[in-house]
Amino acid sequence: MVLPVVLSVIVDRKWYVVLSARDVGLAYGKTVALAGASVTVAEGSVVALIGASGSGKSSLLYCLAGLLTPDTGEIRFDGVLLNGLSEDDRSDLRRKDFGFVFQFAELVPELTLRQNIALPLELNRWRRSARKQRVDELLEQLDIHQQADRRPVQVSGGQAQRAAVARAIAHRPRMLFADEPTGALDSVNGAIVLESLLQLAKVNRTSVVLVTHDRAIARRADEVVEMRDGRMVGSE
Numbered sequence: 001m002v003l004p005v006v007l008s009v010i011v012d013r014k015w016y017v018v019l020s021a022r023d024v025g026l027a028y029g030k031t032v033a034l035a036g037a038s039v040t041v042a043e044g045s046v047v048a049l050i051g052a053s054g055s056g057k058s059s060l061l062y063c064l065a066g067l068l069t070p071d072t073g074e075i076r077f078d079g080v081l082l083n084g085l086s087e088d089d090r091s092d093l094r095r096k097d098f099g100f101v102f103q104f105a106e107l108v109p110e111l112t113l114r115q116n117i118a119l120p121l122e123l124n125r126w127r128r129s130a131r132k133q134r135v136d137e138l139l140e141q142l143d144i145h146q147q148a149d150r151r152p153v154q155v156s157g158g159q160a161q162r163a164a165v166a167r168a169i170a171h172r173p174r175m176l177f178a179d180e181p182t183g184a185l186d187s188v189n190g191a192i193v194l195e196s197l198l199q200l201a202k203v204n205r206t207s208v209v210l211v212t213h214d215r216a217i218a219r220r221a222d223e224v225v226e227m228r229d230g231r232m233v234g235s236e
């Protein structure tokens, strides 16, 4: 009975929790940003964190991504407690398994789009030929091949943000963290960036945590988690 076994492995994999936060608390001095926030991300799924300004979305995203250490609670990636890792191990994890897209592309201004996209591949020691092939493929997929040799100031905001998406996903990370990735764009360019991000994540089977205050964007996610006052709505 090989088939049922294979099927059950596929089903288990689909619901495998790749990342989770449990009862996470974080304060900046006297300001409480997170007050017992909990969320789980199934492998290959897109989770949108939505909520009013100041509700703690970005703080939770940064804790999930290992960029901030929570004061209390647990963050686990692949079952491993992030708070228990050394700073070196956490930065290894971010380099290999995580990708980031922020509201403003935050590309390196001195480098061309092509060089920006190649950065995570260099950091992960991809061979030159594999690097070139992957960067060319992404430039085509994101329709920015004609701007490949320009620097960020020489392209439009939408093109720069598409390059930022390419850079975030280039090394095929298991997790992509996106903080208002379309927040600085008009609706047409915002839609192009969002579609590219979701499509590339799907192709690479990358799980996504997406912070947005826009319900129309959140509707594209597999799961929408609403935050208020540093925790999930309905969790009081």
Ligand SMILES: Nc1ncnc2c1ncn2[C@@H]1O[C@H](COP(=O)(O)OP(=O)(O)OP(=O)(O)O)[C@@H](O)[C@H]1O
Residues within 6 Å of the ligand: 028, 031, 032, 033, 051, 052, 053, 054, 055, 056, 057, 058, 059, 060, 213
């Ligand atoms: N570096 C910081 N220093 C002090 N307080 C901070 C800092 N970052 C965030 N805060 C505060 O923590 C709370 C949560 O902020 P956070 O940025 O996580 O919310 P958010 O939901 O992402 O907001 P927005 O949608 O406006 O980006 C807010 O009260 C905010 O003012």
